[in-house]
Amino acid sequence: xxxxxxxxxxxxxxxxxxxxxxRLLVKHEPDGLPAGEIARFMGVPHNTMSTxxxxxxxxxxxxxARQSRSIxxxxxxxxxxxxxxxxxxxxxxxxPELCAPLIADLSSCCPPQKPSSKEVxxx
Numbered sequence: 001x002x003x004x005x006x007x008x009x010x011x012x013x014x015x016x017x018x019x020x021x022x023r024l025l026v027k028h029e030p031d032g033l034p035a036g037e038i039a040r041f042m043g044v045p046h047n048t049m050s051t052x053x054x055x056x057x058x059x060x061x062x063x064x065a066r067q068s069r070s071i072x073x074x075x076x077x078x079x080x081x082x083x084x085x086x087x088x089x090x091x092x093x094x095x096p097e098l099c100a101p102l103i104a105d106l107s108s109c110c111p112p113q114k115p116s117s118k119e120v121x122x123x
Contacts, residue, residue, distance in 0.1 A: 001082035005060065009083050012059035017044060018052045022061055025075040032065075032074035 001009075013019050021038060033041075039049035053073060056062045060079045064071050092098035 001079075001086040003086075006083060006086045008059045009061055009079065012055050012061055015052070015055075017042060018056055021049075021052055022056060022075060025062055025073055026077070026080075029075055029077065032072040034067075034070040034072050035064075036070070038073065 013022060021042060024038065024041065025033060035049065035053060036046065038053070039046045042049065044052070053062065053064070057064060057073075060076060062073050062075055064073050066072075088099055088102065091102075
């Protein structure tokens with residue numbers, strides 16, 4: 001991620017509704033949510049939500065996919081990873097042990113999931 005991409009992402013997230021929409025979509029990974037459901041959940045008119053979703057999409061933080069008659073939005077987790085990486089790229093002047101607590105905090109929010117018994121059986 002370069003500085004211009006990071007600025008675009010931070011700019012998109014600097015508005016309260018867009019920040020909450022992004023967080024909502026992260027909670028609903030990997031399935032995502034239809035645009036209308038996002039608007040209802042947030043209590044925002046559909047046309048206003050469309051603008052917010054377009055800004056987040058242009059920033060590369062979410063993506064849209066048509067499913068039947070709905071447009072389903074999903075968070076782009078790799079974009080968040082790139083943004084976090086950009087922020088800590090030169091972490092602690094070459095002393096990575098100083099950044100270890102930050103990395104641990106980021107890792108603890110999403111521990112790797114064990115495969116379900118169904119996945120193991122069909123594996």
